[in-house]
Amino acid sequence: MRNLKEGGERRITPMSLNCRSATLTSKKILELKPKPPFNFDATVHKPSWFPSSDLYWEKGKHWQSLLFKEEVFGIKMENKGEVDQPKIRLTIYSRRKLPQPLIDKVIAELSFRFDFESDLLEFINRFRQDKLLGPVIKKWQGMQVICSGSLYESLVISIVLQNATVKRSVQMLENLLNAYGSRVCFDGKTLSAYWQPEVLHKVSEEDLRKLKVGYRAKFIKKISEAFTEREIDEEKLRSLPNENLKKELLKIYGVGPASVENLMFEIFRRYDFLETIPPWDQKILSRLLYNKELVPTRKILRDVDRRWGKWKRLTLHYLWEDLFWKRKHQSVPWLEKLIRL
DNA sequence: CATCAGGGCCCTG
DNA sequence: CAGGGCCCTGAT
Numbered sequence: 001m002r003n004l005k006e007g008g009e010r011r012i013t014p015m016s017l018n019c020r021s022a023t024l025t026s027k028k029i030l031e032l033k034p035k036p037p038f039n040f041d042a043t044v045h046k047p048s049w050f051p052s053s054d055l056y057w058e059k060g061k062h063w064q065s066l067l068f069k070e071e072v073f074g075i076k077m078e079n080k081g082e083v084d085q086p087k088i089r090l091t092i093y094s095r096r097k098l099p100q101p102l103i104d105k106v107i108a109e110l111s112f113r114f115d116f117e118s119d120l121l122e123f124i125n126r127f128r129q130d131k132l133l134g135p136v137i138k139k140w141q142g143m144q145v146i147c148s149g150s151l152y153e154s155l156v157i158s159i160v161l162q163n164a165t166v167k168r169s170v171q172m173l174e175n176l177l178n179a180y181g182s183r184v185c186f187d188g189k190t191l192s193a194y195w196q197p198e199v200l201h202k203v204s205e206e207d208l209r210k211l212k213v214g215y216r217a218k219f220i221k222k223i224s225e226a227f228t229e230r231e232i233d234e235e236k237l238r239s240l241p242n243e244n245l246k247k248e249l250l251k252i253y254g255v256g257p258a259s260v261e262n263l264m265f266e267i268f269r270r271y272d273f274l275e276t277i278p279p280w281d282q283k284i285l286s287r288l289l290y291n292k293e294l295v296p297t298r299k300i301l302r303d304v305d306r307r308w309g310k311w312k313r314l315t316l317h318y319l320w321e322d323l324f325w326k327r328k329h330q331s332v333p334w335l336e337k338l339i340r341l
Numbered sequence: 342c343a344t345c346a347g348g349g350c351c352c353t354g
Numbered sequence: 355c356a357g358g359g360c361c362c363t364g365a366t
Contacts, residue, residue: 159349161348161349162348162349162350163346163347163348163349163350163360163361163362164347164348164349164361164362164363165347165348165363165364166348167363167364168347168361168362168363168364169348171362171363172362209361212361212362212363213361213362214360214361214362215350215351215359215360215361215362216350216360216361217361218351219350219351253350253351254349254350254351255350256349256350256351257349257350258348258349258350259349259350278348278349279347279348280347280348281348283348
């Protein structure tokens with residue numbers, strides 16, 4: 001469960017000093033048809049995430065930068081369909097005219113990251129009548145799990161989330177993007193884009209620490225090194241069964257049980273995997289599931305498994321995002337107290 | 342001012 | 355396998 005967003009659709013403006021910046025003038029427009037049901041807004045926008053300058057959302061529209069195959073793209077998606085008849089108008093912005101094979105690869109990658117092909121019918125049918133989950137499913141059915149970034153980028157996010165409050169995580173990530181990322185301009189937006197892992201591999205730990213990432217500098221450097229040396233193969237990891245995947249992820253320096261939990265769910269979509277509930281999540285789930293202040297994690301884990309089985313982790317996502325969508329429109333006092341900015 | 346905990350993880354004993 | 359140390363920040 002990656003967290004928190006600090007109010008509204010406010011977006012962080014990338015600092016325009018000291019940075020490489022590119023205007024993406026070439027565009028390719030395509031139409032995509034995700035597997036129904038597909039809820040566009042609930043999929044592309046996660047109110048529980050903290051804001052970052054590489055993404056921008058407004059109702060029916062999603063923009064992001066995309067660093068893929070050593071090239072920076074601008075992605076725009078517009079909702080042109082309905083939950084039962086989904087249709088997305090995708091525009092790929094780039095510096096140059098793109099060859100068709102590359103376009104196909106970009107689409108395939110987006111299709112993975114936005115889960116366009118995932119089938120949720122079993123989940124929906126099975127829990128339509130569930131007292132707690134049923135109403136949430138009716139409201140949000142077709143909400144898919146996304147990782148808008150690559151595994152490397154998701155790892156960096158996991159690292160800045162560790163042992164920090166929202167505000168600090170935001171600060172660390174923005175500092176990194178400003179210092180080592182780039183800016184892309186397309187469709188009237190300027191967004192940050194990530195850096196190649198090699199870039200940080202070469203940077204000294206001391207320089208990284210200047211960005212106020214603290215002891216995490218070492219983690220970020222080692223992870224960047226691992227990707228530079230191609231020690232981590234995202235494609236290969238995707239095909240591993242849960243236990244092996246978990247073992248591989250834990251080998252990554254700086255990744256422990258809490259980060260594994262996020263990665264298993266958001267990046268690898270293992271909806272049946274749930275082993276750890278970190279303290280902050282515990283507080284929120286205690287309220288959501290029991291309307292109590294604090295329920296032991298062991299009990300939560302057992303109950304969730306009994307009730308929702310192999311769909312337990314996806315269930316939590318539905319309940320969680322539903323809560324944060326509510327928070328957009330009305331204040332949820334007990335939640336506000338838990339969100340420390 | 343000083344102290345401390347925090348949405349972990351590594352490393353040591 | 356428990357617990358100390360680590361970075362920064364804001365709360366007390």
